[in-house]
Amino acid sequence: MAWILIVFLILLGGLIAPFGDLLGTKIGKARFSILKLRPKKTATIITIITGGFISSISIGLLLLISEEFRQRLFVDIPFLQKTLDESKKALIPLQEERRILEEKINIKEKELNKLKSDVKDFRSGNVVIKKGQTLFIAQVNSNPKVKFDLAKIYNSADKYVQKIVIPSKKEIKNILLWKPTDISEIERVATKGGNWIILIKAATNVLKGDNFVFVYPELLQNKIIVRKGEVITSEILINNDLDYKNINFKIRTLLRKTRDQIKSKGSITNEITTRGDFIKKIIDSLDTNRNIKYKLEVVSLRDSKTSDPILVDLTITEE
Incomplete structure (x- = not known):
């Protein structure tokens, strides 16, 4: 125009x-x-x-x-100047938001690059320890020499991890790196009294041959999870379920529920040890000619604490 x-x-x-x-x-x-x-x-x-x-x-x-x-x-110059000043003021918070967003984008880009690097390492098969993996588990009892006991645990964990990361190296050295505040916190809690379980976990992915492994601790109270004779989970069997395939499925479902139940109570074990042949025992106990219900129960055979494997038996009774 x-x-x-x-x-x-x-x-x-x-x-x-x-x-x-x-x-x-x-x-x-x-x-x-x-x-x-x-x-x-x-x-x-x-x-x-x-x-x-x-x-x-x-x-x-x-x-x-x-x-x-x-x-x-006919433009109003003062009005335009005022509008321009107001626009500049309104732009200030937007510029701050842009700066914050750019910082977030930079952080996410770094995380993405780290993730790409981790994926590459996984594909190449060089990762021997994954981030968050539990490297060592030990029991700590509160006593006047608890600091000495903790030092022995740290030393044992160091030797164990070194065999994983640098198996060919004969020279023993400290490979685990801790935050001083983490060690101080463990000592502070452990000296208060009680029975504790210390978990030493990897803070990052670790490649074979790395000289250092960054770790962090988790301190859990070593408490009773299940007691001897306690029914952990149960399931009802009806007449339609009384065949080998359904019974096997019911038992596996029941054991999975049992594992979830003990995890929810604070157990760190992944083992549920069973005694005997469950399926044969159940089939021998069933009377398929009678239209009745049966109750399957997973029963603890001993007292088990936070880090103890869970030993169970399965009982079947008529409903």
């Missing part, structure tokens, strides 16, 4: 110039006089007035046909 206005003004100026000159010439030849002025001066004044009149018409036409021209001609 702007270039059209420029062309229009150039053409208009070209038209005004000869018209004004022609008008002045004719008035001069006619010896026309205004206010007793000499004809020459009268012609000059009329030429000026005519030029101004034509310019006014030009501006009027521009105002009529061009909204952009009207806005530029």
Whole structure:
């Protein structure tokens, strides 16, 4: 639109110039006089007035046909400046949000690059310890020499991990790296009294041949999870379930529920040791000719604490 206005003004100026000159010439030849002025001066004044009149018409036409021209001609500069200042103020929090978002993006990009590196390491088969993996489990009893006992645990864990990460290295050295605050916290809690289980876990993925392994501890109270004779879980068998396939499925489901149950109580073991052939025992106990229900129960055979394997038996009774 702007270039059209420029062309229009150039053409208009070209038209005004000869018209004004022609008008002045004719008035001069006619010896026309205004206010007793000499004809020459009268012609000059009329030429000026005519030029101004034509310019006014030009501006009027521009105002009529061009909204952009009207806005530029009658714009309120102070108002625009105020609007600009307000816009700048409104932009400040947006710039801060942008900075925060850029920081988050950078963090996520670093995490993504780390993840890509970890995936690459996994694919190449070099990872021998995964992040969060439990490396060592030990029991700690509160006593006056608890710091000495903890030092022995740290040393044993160090030797064990070194065999995993650098199995060919004969020289014994400290491979585990701890936060001093973690060790202080373990000592503080352990000296309060009680029976505890310490879990030493990997803080990062570890590649074979790494010289150091960053670790962190978890300290759990070594409490009774299940007692001898306690029914941990149970399941009902109906007449339709009394075949080998269904009984086997029921037992596996029951043992899975048992594992979930002891985990929810605080056990860290993944082992549930069973005694005898459950399926044969159950089938021998069933009377498939009678339309009755049977109740299967998983019963603990001993007291088991936080880190102890769970030894269970399965009993079946009529409902």
